Amino acid sequence: MTDKNSNTNYYSRPGNNRDPINNDRPDTADEIKEQTEAQKVKSESAVADLDGGDLKINPKTDRNKLMEVKNLHIAYNTDRGKLHAVNGVDFSIYNNETTAVIGESGCGKTTLCLALLKLTEKNARYLSGEIIYQGDEQEKNILKLDEGELRKLRWSDISLVFQASQSVFNPVIKIKEHFIDTVRAHQRGLSAKKILKRARNLLEQMQLDADRVLSSYAHELSGGMKQRTLIALSFILEPKIVIFDEPTTALDVLTQRKILDLLKTIKEKNDFSLIIITHDLAISAELADNVATMYAGKIVEYGPVESIYYQPRHPYSYGLIKAVPKIVAGEGEEGLTSITGKPPDLIEIQEQCSFAPRCDFASSKCYNTIPSLNNIAEGHQVACFNYQEVPSIKDGSHVQNSD
Amino acid sequence: MSRTLIEVKDISKSFGEKNKKVPVLRGLTFNIKADEILCVVGESGCGKTTLGKVLAGLEGYNGGSYLHEKKEVNKLSKKDFKLFRRRVQMIHQDPFASLNPTQNVFTILSAPLYRHKIVKGYQQAVDKVNSLLDLVGLTPVQDFIDKFPHQLSGGQRQRISIARSLTLEPAFLIVDEAVSMIDTSLRISILNNLLEIQNKLKVAYFFITHDLAVANYFAQKGRIAVMYLGKIVEIAPTEEIIGNPRHPYTRALIGAIPEADPEVTRQKERFKLKDSEVPSLQNIPGGCAFHTRCPWAEKPICYEKEVRLTGSGQHKTACHLV
Numbered sequence: 001m002t003d004k005n006s007n008t009n010y011y012s013r014p015g016n017n018r019d020p021i022n023n024d025r026p027d028t029a030d031e032i033k034e035q036t037e038a039q040k041v042k043s044e045s046a047v048a049d050l051d052g053g054d055l056k057i058n059p060k061t062d063r064n065k066l067m068e069v070k071n072l073h074i075a076y077n078t079d080r081g082k083l084h085a086v087n088g089v090d091f092s093i094y095n096n097e098t099t100a101v102i103g104e105s106g107c108g109k110t111t112l113c114l115a116l117l118k119l120t121e122k123n124a125r126y127l128s129g130e131i132i133y134q135g136d137e138q139e140k141n142i143l144k145l146d147e148g149e150l151r152k153l154r155w156s157d158i159s160l161v162f163q164a165s166q167s168v169f170n171p172v173i174k175i176k177e178h179f180i181d182t183v184r185a186h187q188r189g190l191s192a193k194k195i196l197k198r199a200r201n202l203l204e205q206m207q208l209d210a211d212r213v214l215s216s217y218a219h220e221l222s223g224g225m226k227q228r229t230l231i232a233l234s235f236i237l238e239p240k241i242v243i244f245d246e247p248t249t250a251l252d253v254l255t256q257r258k259i260l261d262l263l264k265t266i267k268e269k270n271d272f273s274l275i276i277i278t279h280d281l282a283i284s285a286e287l288a289d290n291v292a293t294m295y296a297g298k299i300v301e302y303g304p305v306e307s308i309y310y311q312p313r314h315p316y317s318y319g320l321i322k323a324v325p326k327i328v329a330g331e332g333e334e335g336l337t338s339i340t341g342k343p344p345d346l347i348e349i350q351e352q353c354s355f356a357p358r359c360d361f362a363s364s365k366c367y368n369t370i371p372s373l374n375n376i377a378e379g380h381q382v383a384c385f386n387y388q389e390v391p392s393i394k395d396g397s398h399v400q401n402s403d
Numbered sequence: 404m405s406r407t408l409i410e411v412k413d414i415s416k417s418f419g420e421k422n423k424k425v426p427v428l429r430g431l432t433f434n435i436k437a438d439e440i441l442c443v444v445g446e447s448g449c450g451k452t453t454l455g456k457v458l459a460g461l462e463g464y465n466g467g468s469y470l471h472e473k474k475e476v477n478k479l480s481k482k483d484f485k486l487f488r489r490r491v492q493m494i495h496q497d498p499f500a501s502l503n504p505t506q507n508v509f510t511i512l513s514a515p516l517y518r519h520k521i522v523k524g525y526q527q528a529v530d531k532v533n534s535l536l537d538l539v540g541l542t543p544v545q546d547f548i549d550k551f552p553h554q555l556s557g558g559q560r561q562r563i564s565i566a567r568s569l570t571l572e573p574a575f576l577i578v579d580e581a582v583s584m585i586d587t588s589l590r591i592s593i594l595n596n597l598l599e600i601q602n603k604l605k606v607a608y609f610f611i612t613h614d615l616a617v618a619n620y621f622a623q624k625g626r627i628a629v630m631y632l633g634k635i636v637e638i639a640p641t642e643e644i645i646g647n648p649r650h651p652y653t654r655a656l657i658g659a660i661p662e663a664d665p666e667v668t669r670q671k672e673r674f675k676l677k678d679s680e681v682p683s684l685q686n687i688p689g690g691c692a693f694h695t696r697c698p699w700a701e702k703p704i705c706y707e708k709e710v711r712l713t714g715s716g717q718h719k720t721a722c723h724l725v
């Protein structure tokens with residue numbers, strides 16, 4: 001284990017070589033330069049293969065996989081039968097990247113993320129698949145771990161801030177006790193003083209009056225303050241993966257702005273992977289490096305944020321993006337379109353593309369075959385037979401490379 | 404130009420007893436035309452819902468005047484008030500809480516029709532309920548008519564509460580955060596549905612939202628009012644307020660909104676406010692109430708002098724420095 005008591009910076013961890021399989025990170029500046037040059041060539045050619053080819057996106061290729069979800073199937077036992085909330089998901093979390101999971105209510109976002117820590121409710125059944133986590137030691141299949149091993153991972157390796165979780169604070173104990181209890185559950189010997197020093201540092205990074213917050217009860221804080229406190233708490237054990245389920249839903253615009261900015265700053269300064277679950281496409285546009293679109297228990301598209309927003313290849317991603325009202329000039333005047341129909345009942349087993357009944361691009365094949373998630377460009381996957389017919393939302397002229 | 408339906412002048416409302424009075428609405432003035440959309444935006448607790456309830460006659464007001472069809476609402480006779488309550492309907496913030504869980508859709512929609520003698524007999528009720536469900540896009544109608552609220556999705560419940568508000572053929576609809584709990588893919592269809600209803604029935608809307616992007620879409624042809632601590636700080640036609648915001652608070656709101664476009668949202672210009680908390684209603688700052696957060700605030704004027712909504716034409720702002 002790394003020394004978590006170092007008081008310089010609570011998030012940064014020495015070394016990134018946690019990935020025993022894919023340990024090809026460059027070490028010297030020259031090597032980095034060489035590698036990026038090589039990547040440029042590589043990714044440009046990959047993009048050229050993409051029809052349209054006018055969008056220049058350089059996907060990162062020096063990515064270290066931290067977690068890999070393989071063919072995951074989770075069903076809830078219900079009165080009506082098995083409800084397939086996660087229905088064959090393949091996806092990876094990379095070191096130091098922000099991944100957003102988007103999709104409409106009930107598509108399985110929360111279930112998928114709860115599964116990453118095996119925190120799903122009792123009636124959830126893991127029908128198949130594995131979740132490989134590349135921790136500090138050797139890789140582990142999360143689904144094979146027992147309760148004690150999982151408890152060790154929670155908060156210290158992976159922390160999860162639940163949807164509407166401001167109520168996780170116990171109303172009768174002060175905020176400081178929450179910090180102390182959380183740390184002590186993992187690191188028994190640590191003194192309260194040390195823990196609070198760490199907590200204060202984090203709360204200050206969240207631009208809160210640390211002393212006031214620590215000696216308050218949850219109900220004495222506003223919604224935005226509670227949310228920021230919770231974010232600070234989620235970082236207290238320097239996790240490698242932090243999952244936020246709807247982090248700013250139900251907060252005011254200005255409070256939301258503050259939290260988005262603070263998250264961006266923390267992300268810039270520190271090394272961890274962030275997973276944001278949201279149905280708000282503006283939030284994922286702002287925070288994400290990569291976006292996974294989920295529909296009816298499946299990830300139907302995954303790719304760099306610019307690809308998903310400007311050249312989505314799945315009709316569902318396309319439909320979602322076309323349905324968001326914007327403030328910027330030139331959009332929104334036209335009359336936005338919604339996706340007609342509703343998602344399928346997850347109890348019924350689909351032998352077709354589950355989006356087909358709502359899809360404007362569906363062909364006969366879509367009604368009798370399930371499309372699988374395929375690579376269509378570097379770092380961009382889509383599960384659709386007719387992805388080439390999905391029009392671009394914005395052409396390449398708007399997209400510039402950051403370098 | 405259509406006629407003016409609602410005229411609100413310097414209206415105020417406070418809650419609580421004598422020395423513990425909390426002012427929630429602190430002097431608002433605006434009109435709404437018979438087929439107009441007025442959106443109101445502002446942070447949580449600024450008084451949007453309270454204003455909506457006052458306009459719907461569900462809460463009284465303590466000061467100022469509220470004319471509906473040229474008649475002062477708190478002076479209406481019992482009979483006229485009953486009629487007013489029919490003509491003005493409110494769709495509430497939480498559709499789940501506002502629907503009776505023990506009634507099915509047919510009962511929810513037909514009860515007011517019977518009560519107000521809008522229909523005679525079962526067959527007429529069925530016809531009317533069918534047409535209402537059709538109007539809010541819940542088709543095929545048979546799939547919904549005998550469902551209970553818990554058997555419906557959030558969006559469907561919201562449509563039921565819209566349909567219920569239409570049972571009494573209102574002329575003025577107050578819509579409180581109708582889409583804030585609803586998914587992107589459905590949100591637009593509900594907004595479009597409300598716009599279609601307006602097109603067909605020529606109703607006026609008072610549309611409450613905390614989401615400026617939604618307001619911008621819904622009130623494209625209408626106006627937006629921005630509220631802060633119980634007052635309107637800026638009101639203008641939508642295009643004006645989005646394209647040419649004047650009040651620093653409006654500027655901050657517009658700048659703060661994330662946009663569903665990675666490049667735009669990351670490069671957007673922000674208007675930064677002073678880093679202080681929203682004052683409580685028990686302790687509203689003097690002068691311009693916004694001065695504690697306003698980066699422009701100047702002494703002594705902003706700290707001491709009351710500010711009023713002024714401006715020529717349709718665009719009005721409450722700021723000493725605009």
Ligand SMILES: Nc1ncnc2c1ncn2[C@@H]1O[C@H](COP(=O)(O)OP(=O)(O)OP(=O)(O)O)[C@@H](O)[C@H]1O
Pocket residue numbers: 076077078083085103104105106107108109110111112121123163279346
């Ligand atoms: N404990 C449970 N038992 C039975 N069904 C469940 C349970 N938890 C969730 N579900 C169902 O599983 C599906 C996926 O739910 P999940 O909470 O993962 O969706 P979500 O994408 O997070 O939605 P939202 O955006 O509304 O939070 C839904 O149909 C939901 O009703």
Ligand SMILES: Nc1ncnc2c1ncn2[C@@H]1O[C@H](COP(=O)(O)OP(=O)(O)OP(=O)(O)O)[C@@H](O)[C@H]1O
Pocket residue numbers: 418419425427445446447448449450451452453454613684
């Ligand atoms: N019946 C009441 N008695 C006392 N105070 C009230 C009452 N109703 C509302 N308030 C207070 O009035 C203020 C304004 O509330 P209101 O619900 O109008 O705000 P809002 O702008 O709709 O907020 P939100 O965006 O959170 O819905 C709040 O401080 C609230 O606590």
Ligand code: SF4
Pocket residue numbers: 314315316353354355356357359360361362363366371383384385386387
């Ligand atoms: S596979 Fe067919 S039905 Fe499914 S999203 Fe693609 S085009 Fe539409």
Ligand SMILES: [Mg+2]
Pocket residue numbers: 109110111163245
């Ligand atoms: Mg969820």
Ligand SMILES: [Mg+2]
Pocket residue numbers: 451452453496579
């Ligand atoms: Mg409200």
